[in-house]
Amino acid sequence: MQTSAGTTPPYQSRAAQLLHMLAAPGGETDFFSTLFLDAVPVDRWRAIAADLRTQHGAPLSLGAVRTDSPTAGQVEIRYERATVGFTLVVAPQAPNLVVGLHIVGARTADDSFDKVMAEIAALPGTTAFAIARLGNGAPALLHAHRADVQMATGSSFKLYLLAEIARAAAARERRWGDVVPLGPKSFSGRLMGWPDHAPMTLHSLATAMIAESDNSASDTLLFALGRAKVDAMMAATGHADVDKALPILTTAEAFALKMPANADLRRRYEEAAPAMRRTLLRTAAARLTADKVDVGSVAEMPTAIDSIEWFASSQDMIGLLDWLRRHGGDALPIMAVNPGIAPADAKRWRYLGYKGGSEPGVMAMNMLAQGRNGAWYAVSGSWNNSAARVEEGKFLTLMTRALNLLAE
Structure with a gap:
């Protein structure tokens, strides 16, 4: 993996331009490929960028740039209140338009x-x-x-x-x-x-x-x-x-014991020492299999x-x-x-x-x-x-x- 000092010029250029794309609307068709804009139209992209500004303040500077290949990697943008990470993929052919961009997480500024x-x-x-x-x-x-x-x-x-x-x-x-x-x-x-x-x-x-x-x-x-x-x-x-x-x-035993229908077994299990719990699991094995579990009775709360x-x-x-x-x-x-x-x-x-x-x-x-x-x-x-x-x-x-x- 490379840092910004070793990235290829086209990738570094697009990474730097991402800062401006996030800061204000405009220029999307010169930055994103048709493939990207078919999936994320300009209006949708502008709404995403505006939402990030609402959450984290104005984008201020380009942070770390790490590449997995000449055309793909991760880019960090420093906002007023957080650093937001993106995966960025550019086309290998000039003018190296952006074909993929995903938000992968944010770190709060001045976190501790x-x-x-x-x-x-x-x-x-x-x-x-x-x-x-x-x-x-x-x-x-x-x-x-x-x-x-x-x-x-x-x-x-x-x-x-x-x-x-x-x-x-x-x-x-x-x-x-x-x-x-x-x-x-x-x-x-x-x-x-x-x-x-x-x-x-x-x-x-x-x-x-x-x-x-x-x-x-x-x-x-x-x-x-x-x-x-x-x-x-x-x-x-x-x-x-x-x-x-x-x-x-086992997972089947745990959820079978949680079922309301097995409340008697659960009470005995809760009150028992480990040796007696093992005995209970053996003697009640037929009631504690996955096919006996009513998932709906234990899956919501x-x-x-x-x-x-x-x-x-x-x-x-x-x-x-x-x-x-x-x-x-x-x-x-x-x-x-x-x-x-x-x-x-x-x-x-x-x-x-x-x-x-x-x-x-x-x-x-x-x-x-x-x-x-x-x-x-x-x-x-x-x-x-x-x-x-x-x-x-x-x-x-x-x-x-x-x-x-x-x-x-």
């Missing part, structure tokens, strides 16, 4: 970790957040808000399954290429529609589980690896309250997120991310398939691995990041609200702001 953490703390419900520098010793917390509080984290638990595959592969108990049959299926995800018992490698299941959060992949892996071994990985990575978190549930969930604190998740950094091996490229944030923001990092989780009332994001200078960091945040759905876009924006500040 204190501001981000204050906004996270002010969200309705409960929140937790932490950033740690990773090195040879224990993670060193740099910024923290209720970092030791156990939170519902949704599909973040799938990182424990990924870690167990990595451990087993390193111990030569498993290979990433080992083939297992797909199943049991769970609702949501691409693999739900695949043939029953389709042969899948551990690597392909892990990639679907992490990059797409495929529930059939995670439930297949939990049984293939063995729940006891995945539970042990939670303790091995330093989880501070395994009695609250164990056993790790938060349900039992304080008791039937996958629990971890921000510090627990940072410990898990650090374990993966040290021992993950082939797990690290899998975590980087979906960086969780806009591509232009992700490109600030040499490496960015991600896994989050969400359901009604729950949002969690966990990142393992290596800076351009080689330094490693872990970032983890969770937002729970048992009374209402959370605004996932708002939380994504806050976490992206934190990562961008860290990258600087």
Whole structure:
């Protein structure tokens, strides 16, 4: 990737002209290609540019320009109150008109970790957040808000399954290429529609589980690896309250237990110690399969997120991310398939691995990041609200702001 000093003249010229296109109407047909204007007519473009000025003030200057090729890259424009990122693509032939332009994110001017953490703390419900520098010793917390509080984290638990595959592969108990049959299926995800018992490698299941959060992949892996071994990985990575978190549930079990029709099972599960919970899952297995789940009964409002969930604190998740950094091996490229944030923001990092989780009332994001200078960091945040759905876009924006500040 190149910075503005090394970009090709036509691309740099169009990047500089973008500032003027955003500042005032006029000249669109000399800047955009016919292809672009067929998709985004001039009036629509002017409305978008005006909306950006309303949100962020006047555009003031051209910021960083990063290119992936002579004709494509990312451009930053500094406004009065924010820096806005765009992907910009120009035609390779003269006069190199713009054929693609998309907004990929905005960073608030004069932003700070204190501001981000204050906004996270002010969200309705409960929140937790932490950033740690990773090195040879224990993670060193740099910024923290209720970092030791156990939170519902949704599909973040799938990182424990990924870690167990990595451990087993390193111990030569498993290979990433080992083939297992797909199943049991769970609702949501691409693999739900695949043939029953389709042969899948551990690597392909892990990639679907992490990059797409495929529930059939995670439930297949939990049984293939063995729940006891995945539970042990939670303790091995330093989880501070395994009695609250164990056993790790399949996605089908979790949502079956949340259903009103299974209120009796849920009460017994909530009151039981981990050993008795495991027994309940075995004896009631026929009631806890995906085909028994009425998704509509648990898909709209938060349900039992304080008791039937996958629990971890921000510090627990940072410990898990650090374990993966040290021992993950082939797990690290899998975590980087979906960086969780806009591509232009992700490109600030040499490496960015991600896994989050969400359901009604729950949002969690966990990142393992290596800076351009080689330094490693872990970032983890969770937002729970048992009374209402959370605004996932708002939380994504806050976490992206934190990562961008860290990258600087």
